[in-house]
Amino acid sequence: MKRSNAPIFWSLFGAGGVLSALLAPVLVYITGIGVPTGAGMPVEALAYPRVLAFAQNLGGKVILFAVIALFLWHAAHRLYHCLHDFGVHPGLPTKLLLYGSAFAGSAAAAALLLTIGH
């Protein structure tokens, strides 16, 4: 019997769900509201030298990659299954488009983060 690939996508969905439930609200606040407006956050918290040093550090690379990639996989999986509820009955092309976008975004993040700091 051919093994299903569903557990892989479900695991990425679940990992992205946990990570986004823990981090998405505070990250959206920091990068989109706190630092840009200075409300409750120093404006220099995301200054170029600091963020560059963070992205050059292995731990920083792992965090940035995990957030970007797992958020994308989480969204792709949920959207794929949600289309059915909206009356769109997705087939293989939609699946390839959604999961392919998540893969492309993850690959781009990995390539950029591996290049920064060399």
Next chain:
Amino acid sequence: MTRLSYVRPMEGWWRRNPYYVRYMIMEATSVIVALYAIILLVGVWRLYQGQAAYEAWLAAQRQAWSVALHGFMLLAMIYHAYTWWKVLPKTLPLIHVGGKHVPGLLLSTTGWTATLVVSAAVYATVRWCGL
């Protein structure tokens, strides 16, 4: 001969019941999760390009429409986190500790608490210690 049986239309089915409306809002928050990942990915790309490009990205984040968008995204992400932990007990197999079934509300409450603790820790670290 074809049978002309009545098929109940499914168009807009979820708007008929507030429970399903909340379900669809929960599912729709995944669009915001993806949008935020793309905003961060663009930020990493601009960082890779150098200081001028990165500072242009930061300047874009300061635009009024961007702050308003992030305000909306923040609400969506809070709802996303709330519902993620709320439905978690329904997606997991029953968990037993010491032969006793762990109630769903305890799992959800643990998740909500974890989100609050992690948020406070990340906020304090970025605010007072830097990245």
